[in-house]
Amino acid sequence: MAEIVVLGAGLGGTIMAYELLPQLRPEDRLTLIGQGSRFQFVPSNPWVAVGWRKAPEIEVELAPIMGRKNIRFIDAGAARVHPAENRIDIKDGSSLTYDYLVIATGPDLAFDEVPGLGPQGHTQSICQTPHATEAFAAFERFCAKPGPVVVGAAQGASCFGPAYEFAFVLDTELRKRGIRDKVPMTLVTPEPYIGHLGLDGVGDTKSMMESELRQRHIKWVTNARVKQVNPDRMIVEEMAMGGQIAAAHDLPFAYAMLLPAFRGVPALRGIEGLTNPRGFVLVDKHQQNTAFPNIFAIGVCVALPPIGPTPVPVGVPKTGFMIESMVTATALNIGALLRGDKPVHSPTLNAVCLADFGDGGVAFVAKPQIPPRNVNWSAKGTWVHYAKIGFEKYFLHKVRRGTAEPFYEHFLMERLNIKKVMEG
Secondary structure, three states: OOEEEEEOOOHHHHHHHHHHHHHOOOOOEEEEEOEOOEEEOHHHHHHHOOOOOOHHHHEEEHHHHHHHOOOEEEOEOEEEEEHHHOEEEEOOOOEEEOOEEEEOOOOEEOHHHOOOOOOOOOOEOOOOHHHHHHHHHHHHHHHHOOOOEEEEEOOOOOOOHHHHHHHHHHHHHHHHOOOHHHOOEEEEOOOOOOOOOOOOOOOOHHHHHHHHHHHOOEEEEOOEEEEEEOOOEEEEEEEOOOOOEEEEEEEEOOEEEEEOOEEOOOOOOOOOOOEOOOOOEOOOOOOEOOOOOOEEEOHHHEOOOOOOOOOOOOOOOOOHHHHHHHHHHHHHHHHHHHOOOOOOOOOOOOEEEEEEOOOOEEEEEEEOOOOOOOEEEEEEOHHHHHHHHHHHHHHHHHHHHOOOOOHHHHHHHHHOOOHHHHOO
16 A cells, blocks of 8 residues: 655646546555645636636635545645655644655745735735735725736746736726726836746747737836835836846835745755755656655745746746646656556646736747757737636646546646647
8 A cells, every 4th residue: 555645736737646546556645735735726816816717716616526526635735845854744743654745835935035015915815815815905906006917926926927917907897897997007027128938948938028019008028126115116126137226116005916936835944865955856857856766746835947048036837737747747657656666757847828818818838948949939918818818727627526537637628729830
């Protein structure tokens, strides 16, 4: 009998549990550890923040589903992982041991690295559904007394699609309310250019995103290092390649949303051989940690090197399709180990993304994610907005059913016919 534990019950961890089940032997036991009892469909958080969705619409109670699938579910979260002992301390004071561990925690949100950043400071967040709910309450107050808006990401961020999405969704909602003319908007990003996305651009994302910003009268600051956020002003330094300050910006705002930098969660940080200095998990091409070979990792918690030097630190995103490929490879590799074989499966690390703009959107495919690429494609249109609505409903339906069918592959590849794009 083997004890297999998945640490993290978000997008990656939940589908990880589903895909592991078929790989297990009858005597093996699978445990899923979540930080709370509910799954959140994070890609819909920009819609929650403007009132287009309510939290219960994009959340799923996991305990009943896991019970039906005979997966032990713990919702107290992990306090500390002890790899040398094959043990995890749980925040409720208990602990459990494992034979194989899959880390799928997602990130810790480093709001504290910029004074005044985050829900405990002076900016909103869409990184978690409760944050997005708070952001909507603040947005309603803002609409009663509109003023300047600043949206974007702080230095070190590695997820830029939601920042663009929220800027454009916010613009769409403000126009619906008839107050867009009262709201000057600025996008702030550490990217070296608009549409970089942490990927050095995909297809024509640079010109597409710039064109969209111009059409919507949204100004922007790239190479941006946010120095401080005050209650109604943001101090932003625009950096040059040599580390000099090229320009300083004092941006007033009545409403602001900035994505923070990510780092590894406290339960993992500082474990030599397991994580890098930022707390992200070190893995090889099979998603396996070399220091502790019975530990695998998938999703945002995995350490990936930046795409290249930039004036301001810019991380590499892990999109849903990439995470799914990590999940599938890891499930097959653990299945092989359970049967006495060696892990041989590797994820594709291709990027496929739908970025909603509220009344349109951009889709892109990067194969592989890091250039040079075999496929480097992007397209825009109203169809992206409706495709993302369809994908939200599809994904949540699959989570509620507890199916192991590859979500992204089936929906994006087959239903949207992106398979032809991927094949070049």
